[in-house]
Amino acid sequence: MKSTFSILWLTSRPSSGSKAVIALPAVAFALVTALLLIVLAGGLSFFTNPAQDDEFGTAGAYQMLAALAVSLMVLPILTLGGSAARLSARRRDERLSTLRLLGATAALVSVMTIVESTVIACVGVLAGVVLYVAALPAIALIPFQGQALGLDKLWLPANVLVIAAAALILLAAVSAAVGLRQVVLSPLGVRTRQTAPTVHWLRLALGGVAAVGLYAVMSTAMSSPSLAIVVVMVCGGFAGGLAVLNLMGPFVLKWLAGIGLRRAQTPVKLLAARTVLESPKAAWRQVSSLSMTSFIAVIAGTGLALISAAGESSNPAEMYLTGDMRTGVLITVVASFLLVAASAGVNQAAAVLDRRELYVSLDRLGMPRSVMDAARKRAVMSPVRLVTVGSAALAVILLFPLTGAALFFAPLSLVVIAGVLACGIGLVRLGLAASTPVLGKVLAQ
Numbered sequence: 001m002k003s004t005f006s007i008l009w010l011t012s013r014p015s016s017g018s019k020a021v022i023a024l025p026a027v028a029f030a031l032v033t034a035l036l037l038i039v040l041a042g043g044l045s046f047f048t049n050p051a052q053d054d055e056f057g058t059a060g061a062y063q064m065l066a067a068l069a070v071s072l073m074v075l076p077i078l079t080l081g082g083s084a085a086r087l088s089a090r091r092r093d094e095r096l097s098t099l100r101l102l103g104a105t106a107a108l109v110s111v112m113t114i115v116e117s118t119v120i121a122c123v124g125v126l127a128g129v130v131l132y133v134a135a136l137p138a139i140a141l142i143p144f145q146g147q148a149l150g151l152d153k154l155w156l157p158a159n160v161l162v163i164a165a166a167a168l169i170l171l172a173a174v175s176a177a178v179g180l181r182q183v184v185l186s187p188l189g190v191r192t193r194q195t196a197p198t199v200h201w202l203r204l205a206l207g208g209v210a211a212v213g214l215y216a217v218m219s220t221a222m223s224s225p226s227l228a229i230v231v232v233m234v235c236g237g238f239a240g241g242l243a244v245l246n247l248m249g250p251f252v253l254k255w256l257a258g259i260g261l262r263r264a265q266t267p268v269k270l271l272a273a274r275t276v277l278e279s280p281k282a283a284w285r286q287v288s289s290l291s292m293t294s295f296i297a298v299i300a301g302t303g304l305a306l307i308s309a310a311g312e313s314s315n316p317a318e319m320y321l322t323g324d325m326r327t328g329v330l331i332t333v334v335a336s337f338l339l340v341a342a343s344a345g346v347n348q349a350a351a352v353l354d355r356r357e358l359y360v361s362l363d364r365l366g367m368p369r370s371v372m373d374a375a376r377k378r379a380v381m382s383p384v385r386l387v388t389v390g391s392a393a394l395a396v397i398l399l400f401p402l403t404g405a406a407l408f409f410a411p412l413s414l415v416v417i418a419g420v421l422a423c424g425i426g427l428v429r430l431g432l433a434a435s436t437p438v439l440g441k442v443l444a445q
Helices: 002-012 019-048 051-056 059-085 089-101 106-139 158-179 181-185 187-191 202-221 227-263 267-278 280-310 316-354 356-364 369-381 384-403 411-444
Strands: none
Touching: 019 059, 019 106, 019 158, 019 316, 059 158, 059 227, 059 280, 059 316, 106 158, 202 227, 202 384, 227 267, 227 280, 227 384, 267 280, 267 369, 280 316, 280 369, 280 384, 280 411, 316 356, 316 369, 316 411, 356 369, 356 411, 369 411, 384 411
C-alpha cells in the first residue's frame, strides 16, 4: 500500500504545465456542490417549514412545484458532476496506460485512479460547501408568500449535507472507475491513441423507446386519483427526459460529425469533424448543459404562459402563489444559466489541455493558431442547433399531454423560450472565448 501511494504521488503531483489539469475538476466539483446544495435547500424548505404555507392553505401546491424544480435541476447538476470527474481524462489515461505497459497491475491502476479522483472531488466538495454557505444570505432575501425566505429555512440538516457530499464523491469514484476500462484492456492503444472511444447505435434505439414510454407516462399522469402520484409521475417524466437526452446525444453528434467529415472542404471543417469523432461523449459533454437549458426553457415558457392565461386573482393566497410561480420559474432559468456557464468554461478549458500535444504538433507543422481556434469553436458550436432544437422538441412531446399545443405557441411562451436559448448559446460562446487564452498558453509552452 505504501508503494501504491508513493507511485500515486510521483505521477499525480502537479508540474509547471499540469496544475490547471488538476485544478479544473476541483473547481467544477465546487460549483456542482454549491448548486446542488442550494437547489436542495430551496426545495426542502417547503417541506421542512410548512407552517407559513398552511396559513394560506397552499402547502401542497408549493411542495409540488418545489419537487418539480428539484427534479429539473438535480439530474443536470449530477451530470455536470460526472463530467467533472472525467475532466482531463486523457492526461490521466496516458499516465495510467504507461504504468500498465511498465508492468503495473490492473488493481494498482484502479486504486490509483479512484484515490486520485476521490481526493480531487473531496477538495472540490469542501470548497462547494463554503460557496453554499457564502451564498445563503443573498438567497435568503428571495421573496415567497410576501416575505423573504430567511436563513433559518435554507440551512440544510447535517444528514442531508453529508448524504449530498458523499453522493458527489461516490459519483467521482464511479465515473473514474468506469472510464478506466479501456486503459486496463488496451493500454498500448490508449497510450498511442489508436483506440478511439465509440458510441453504439443502440443508444438511439433505447432513447426512442424510452421517449415513447415517457410520453405514455405523461399521458396518464393527470388521470391518476392521487395528487402525490401525479407529482411523482410528472417529476419522473421530466427527469427521464433529461436522461434520454444524455443517452441519445453522443450518438447523434457522432452521426452528424461523420456527415460533416465526408463533406468537409476546408481545414477548419475537417479538424472540427475529427475532433467530435475522436470522442463523441466528450463532444456531448461540451454542449449537454445547453441541452438541459433548452429543455427547461420550454417548460419555463409554457409555465409562464399558463400563469398568464389564468389571469390575476383577488384571492390573496392565489395571488401569492401566482407571483411565486413566476419567481420559481425565474430561479430555475437562472440556475440553468449557471450550469451552462460552469460547464462551458470548465469543459472547454479542459478540452484544450487534453489536446495539448495535438495543438503543439499542428503548430509545429505550420497551421495558423486562428485555424486551430476556429476549428475548436466549430466543434462546439456546430452541434448547438441540433442540441437546442432536439431538446426543445423532446420537452414539447412530454408536455403536450399536460398542456396541449396552444400554450407552446403563445407569444409569451415563444419569447421566453427564444430568450433563454439565446442566452444559453451566448454563454457557450463566452466559454469558448474565455478558453482561447488557454490555447495560447499551451502553444507558448
